[in-house]
Amino acid sequence: MALENIILELEKGIATIIINRPEKLNALNKATIQELHETLKLVDENPDIRVVIITGSGEKAFVAGADIAEFAHFSAEEGTELAAKGQQILFDFVENMKTPVIAAINGFALGGGLELAMACHFRIASDNAKMGLPETSLGVIPGYGGTQRLSQLIGKGRAMEMIMTAGMITAEDAYKAGLVNHVVPQADLFATYTTLANRIMKNSPTAISKAIEAVNANFTTGVNGFDVEIKNFGDCFATEDFKEGTTAFLEKRKAEFKGK
Known part of the structure; x- marks a missing residue:
């Protein structure tokens, strides 16, 4: 382009x-x-x-x-x-x-x-x-x-x-x-x-994208931001980034997020 x-x-x-x-x-x-x-x-x-x-x-x-x-x-x-x-x-x-x-x-x-x-x-x-x-x-x-x-x-x-x-x-x-x-x-x-x-x-791209969506929901007419936050919070548990982040925390090392 x-x-x-x-x-x-x-x-x-x-x-x-x-x-x-x-x-x-x-x-x-x-x-x-x-x-x-x-x-x-x-x-x-x-x-x-x-x-x-x-x-x-x-x-x-x-x-x-x-x-x-x-x-x-x-x-x-x-x-x-x-x-x-x-x-x-x-x-x-x-x-x-x-x-x-x-x-x-x-x-x-x-x-x-x-x-x-x-x-x-x-x-x-x-x-x-x-x-x-x-x-x-x-x-x-x-x-x-x-x-x-x-x-x-x-x-x-x-x-x-x-x-x-x-x-x-x-x-x-x-x-x-x-x-x-x-x-x-x-x-x-x-x-x-x-x-x-x-x-x-340094932080999880998948978590950041979910956070952006949740924050924006609070300013969107007809959308309950708390509901979006709850859903996105739960969705994070299914990501590789969540597994990496929690494992790294427990192992006392820096996480290496892949955005998946």
């Missing part, structure tokens, strides 16, 4: 996906969303990939939003289709991947960029990062899950304020609000997410 808008780097179980449209501050257009979907689908199906990192090229932006020129003249029907398809093939897809996905926010994460970061399983930000959902300043609302995920992550009141003011917050304020897990100097961003990825890779 030829990639025009993203760069894929594979090393020691980590897939790093770099959104590479620096002239547009890595803004998301239809082609980039499609490339991201196809690439993420491939890495999620690869048992050798244990962690995915999504970041932006350069030092200015993670993703500075959607490519406004692409939809400025859309009708209501076209706008609805844009949001529905984007959520399906990228934002919801990322959230429900069985492989852990970390957003490494290396600059501006605005609009669709913040929505992409929020769809990831957790977020790390460089200290120069700025985050916001400025859509109301354009006469529209967040359409890639922003109204839902932001309120889940930081609470209804803070989400309402960010969306209604269309303002940006700093990385430090994002950390205080619970929007990002860590804030580090930009020079330390790579080392930080690599360290976290290596810690994740």
Whole structure:
């Protein structure tokens, strides 16, 4: 698959996906969303990939939003289709991947960029990062899950304020609000997410995928998260990873998980 808008780097179980449209501050257009979907689908199906990192090229932006020129003249029907398809093939897809996905926010994460970061399983930000959902300043609302995920992550009141003011917050304020897990100097961003990825890779891939599913169930309408947790807990007992993990614990050695 030829990639025009993203760069894929594979090393020691980590897939790093770099959104590479620096002239547009890595803004998301239809082609980039499609490339991201196809690439993420491939890495999620690869048992050798244990962690995915999504970041932006350069030092200015993670993703500075959607490519406004692409939809400025859309009708209501076209706008609805844009949001529905984007959520399906990228934002919801990322959230429900069985492989852990970390957003490494290396600059501006605005609009669709913040929505992409929020769809990831957790977020790390460089200290120069700025985050916001400025859509109301354009006469529209967040359409890639922003109204839902932001309120889940930081609470209804803070989400309402960010969306209604269309303002940006700093990385430090994002950390205080619970929007990002860590804030580090930009020079330390790579080392930080690599360290976290290596810690994740020490654990069972099958258990992690079951945990992702169980946590997400709590935010899915009509689904009882406790029931999903009970089922997934039981399912783990039938895996080779469970046998290896418990045996290694009893034998006082490090487990060697195979993801089976």
